[in-house]
Amino acid sequence: MRIDILTLFPNMFSGVLGESILKKAQEKEKVSFQVINFRDYADNKHQNVDDYPYGGGAGMVLKPQPIFDAVEDLTKNSTAKPRVILLCPQGSKYTQKKAEELAKEEHLIFICGHYEGYDERIREHLVTEEISIGDFVLTGGELGAMVIVDSVVRLLPGVLGNEDSPILDSHSSGLLEHPHYTRPANFRGLEVPEVLLSGNHQLIEQWREKESFRRTYLRRPDLLEKYKLTEQQQKWLKEFETNE
Numbered sequence: 001m002r003i004d005i006l007t008l009f010p011n012m013f014s015g016v017l018g019e020s021i022l023k024k025a026q027e028k029e030k031v032s033f034q035v036i037n038f039r040d041y042a043d044n045k046h047q048n049v050d051d052y053p054y055g056g057g058a059g060m061v062l063k064p065q066p067i068f069d070a071v072e073d074l075t076k077n078s079t080a081k082p083r084v085i086l087l088c089p090q091g092s093k094y095t096q097k098k099a100e101e102l103a104k105e106e107h108l109i110f111i112c113g114h115y116e117g118y119d120e121r122i123r124e125h126l127v128t129e130e131i132s133i134g135d136f137v138l139t140g141g142e143l144g145a146m147v148i149v150d151s152v153v154r155l156l157p158g159v160l161g162n163e164d165s166p167i168l169d170s171h172s173s174g175l176l177e178h179p180h181y182t183r184p185a186n187f188r189g190l191e192v193p194e195v196l197l198s199g200n201h202q203l204i205e206q207w208r209e210k211e212s213f214r215r216t217y218l219r220r221p222d223l224l225e226k227y228k229l230t231e232q233q234q235k236w237l238k239e240f241e242t243n244e
């Protein structure tokens with residue numbers, strides 16, 4: 001996968017892209033990153049990328065020219081039609097489903113905004129979609145792009161080791177993941193559930209499925225509204241409604 005990030009603050013990315021899974025994914029040639037300062041594309045003498053809003057009002061607005069030119073330049077030599085994503089608190093809310101969808105693409109371009117926002121023509125005529133990472137406002141789109149890039153790249157085949165499979169992660173199946181325990185079996189008198197020490201893989205699997213369902217019921221009942229319950233889960237639901 002090829003990922004291009006357009007930003008006014010490229011240095012923000014060096015830590016995130018140079019560590020952990022994102023670093024390993026590049027070493028394994030599963031992904032390549034380019035972080036580009038779109039100020040370099042500004043066609044005016046002072047390399048201004050923003051200007052006052054027409055009609056007056058607070059804040060500066062990102063001009064269309066540098067961003068259009070940067071995206072067109074990156075698209076020119078692309079083997080696949082890139083998906084151009086605008087980071088924006090007004091966009092559709094980011095989810096694991098969207099991460100899975102983006103992980104199938106060959107080329108992603110992220111545009112990180114700053115200041116008051118973008119000239120509307122960027123939204124209307126340049127981008128494929130606008131994504132928000134939540135109902136709050138950040139100073140710029142960089143942290144949002146990092147969140148999306150991290151969650152997408154870890155889904156690319158061969159990026160995570162087998163022991164770290166993303167399939168069981170929270171939100172992948174529609175439920176939250178079950179609780180985990182590790183050694184020691186007794187920590188300050190706090191014991192690990194006995195079934196996990198039993199060596200009986202079938203019982204352990206059943207316990208995990210039930211605890212994953214219980215956790216979702218208790219913490220995120222909204223997720224169950226869209227979830228198609230199995231017969232077993234319907235029984236658990238009745239049990240939880242009576243006991244929890």
Ligand SMILES: C[S@@+](CC[C@H](N)C(=O)[O-])C[C@H]1O[C@@H](n2cnc3c(N)ncnc32)[C@H](O)[C@@H]1O
Nearest residue numbers: 087088089113116132133137138139140141144
């Ligand atoms: C200060 S914000 C601008 C907010 C804008 N005035 C508004 O009310 O919609 C500057 C930039 O930060 C980024 N940003 C802020 N909040 C975000 C969010 N929740 N998700 C994704 N990007 C965000 C966007 O790139 C945005 O253009």
